[in-house]
Amino acid sequence: MAGKLREVRRRIRSVKSTQKITRAMELIAASRIVKAQARSEAARPYAEEIARVVADLMAAGGGGAELLSTREEIGAVGVLAVTADRGLAGAYNTNVLKLAEAARREAAAAGQRSETYAYGRKALSYYRYRQVALGGTWTGVSDTPPYTVAKEIGERLVADYLAGKVDRVVIAYTEYVNVAIQRPRTVQLLPVVAPEVETGEAALRADIEFEPSAEAILDSLLPRYVESRVFASLLDAAASEHAARRRAMKAATDNADELIKILTRDANRARQSEITTEISEIVGGAEALAEDD
Numbered sequence: 022m023a024g025k026l027r028e029v030r031r032r033i034r035s036v037k038s039t040q041k042i043t044r045a046m047e048l049i050a051a052s053r054i055v056k057a058q059a060r061s062e063a064a065r066p067y068a069e070e071i072a073r074v075v076a077d078l079m080a081a082g083g084g085g086a087e088l089l090s091t092r093e094e095i096g097a098v099g100v101l102a103v104t105a106d107r108g109l110a111g112a113y114n115t116n117v118l119k120l121a122e123a124a125r126r127e128a129a130a131a132g133q134r135s136e137t138y139a140y141g142r143k144a145l146s147y148y149r150y151r152q153v154a155l156g157g158t159w160t161g162v163s164d165t166p167p168y169t170v171a172k173e174i175g176e177r178l179v180a181d182y183l184a185g186k187v188d189r190v191v192i193a194y195t196e197y198v199n200v201a202i203q204r205p206r207t208v209q210l211l212p213v214v215a216p217e218v219e220t221g222e223a224a225l226r227a228d229i230e231f232e233p234s235a236e237a238i239l240d241s242l243l244p245r246y247v248e249s250r251v252f253a254s255l256l257d258a259a260a261s262e263h264a265a266r267r268r269a270m271k272a273a274t275d276n277a278d279e280l281i282k283i284l285t286r287d288a289n290r291a292r293q294s295e296i297t298t299e300i301s302e303i304v305g306g307a308e309a310l311a312e313d314d
Contacts, residue, residue, distance in 0.1 A: 026291040030132045040277035043270045046109065050267035053164065054200060057260035060165070061197070064256060068249045075246050078235045079215050088179065088213050088243040092188045094258035097136055097253065098128040099156065099187035101210070102148075103194035103254060103260045104141035106163040111272075113195065113265035114143040117204040117258075120193040124207055136187050140174070140255070163262060166255035168248075175248030182211045194254045196262035203261035211251060213243055240260060 078090070104120035114150045121144070127133040136156045141163045148155055157177045162170050177269045181187050190211040196204045 025142075026288060026295060029284055029291055030067040033281060033288065034270060036277050036280050036284065037057050040170050040274055040281070043273040043277065046213070047270035047274060049269055050263045050270060053263040054260060054267065057197075057256065058163075059262055060258040061253070062253060063258060064238060064249075068253050071242070071246050071249050075213075075239065075242060076216050078242070085149075087240065088247070089215075091212050095133050095188045097134040097187045097189075098124065099136045099190035099211070100128075101138040101140060101178070101190065101192040101251075102144040103192060103258045104139075104143040104163070105258075106119070106142040106160055107145065107266075109269060110262055110266040111269040114141070117193050117195060118144065118147055120205050120207050124191050126194060136181065138174070138178070139223060156172055158199075159193045163255075163259060166252070166259055168252055171252035171255055175244060177252045178210060178251075179244045179247055187211075189272070192251070192254055194258045195265075197257040197260040197264065200264050200267075203264055204220065208254075210247060213246065216246075 055292055100121050102117055104117050108114065121137070125137065128135045137148060137153055138157045139148055139155050142160045142161045143157070143159055146156050157174070159174060178187075178190050182190060189209065191207050191209050193205070193207045196206050198204060
């Protein structure tokens with residue numbers, strides 16, 4: 022009985038140590054959500070403005086740019102999976118990888134080849150384990166993605182698209198709505214779909230003359246637009262990662278509380294049984310001595 026009591030107490034100490042870690046991770050993730058939201062808000066004006074300019078140029082007759090043209094035959098589909106570098110975030114990484122795999126299966130069902138790009142160590146390890154050849158990898162920055170990495174990703178995707186290596190590019194990531202809601206989704210990056218914006222009074226008009234042409238301007242601007250969309254996706258993914266980790270660590274901390282309560286009751290029962298046994302032994306010994314007398 023004493024051995025069981027020691028075992029239960031050892032488990033309680035172990036659970037309490039784990040609980041301290043999960044509570045610390047929960048607090049860290051909560052603080053990082055605020056920073057990730059601030060970065061996303063700071064980047065939004067640029068993304069909205071470049072989308073507005075692209076929409077205005079397309080309305081002004083620049084719709085013939087190469088990055089806008091949908092190809093008649095799709096031979097290869099590029100799939101960019103945006104995951105985290107670390108785990109302990111619930112189903113965050115799994116949900117994104119499911120979407121990426123669904124896009125790859127859809128391409129295979131249509132007789133198309135898929136070119137896979139991995140962002141985050143979780144995507145990298147997932148595809149390496151399955152021996153999937155990768156067209157590009159980016160790791161170590163999922164917590165706070167810099168624009169330089171988004172620029173590098175955008176340049177790689179645009180270069181592969183223009184070179185004919187892929188005929189369509191989609192990105193699987195997690196859209197951040199709020200602390201409670203994050204939606205895994207797949208969106209098309211290339212060819213570029215006309216952005217939906219409110220033109221307003223300052224919108225460009227079709228009678229404006231461009232030098233060079235609107236198409237030439239779009240050719241130079243669209244790669245920057247792709248980079249801004251990639252960057253927005255990475256920022257959304259970072260905020261979603263921290264929110265998912267906070268939620269997972271809070272659940273782990275709460276579960277540890279419940280487990281400690283259960284183990285404490287087990288320890289009390291074991292201690293009571295131990296005391297009862299000791300009393301029974303004492304009473305038995307006293308009765309034996311009394312009989313001898």
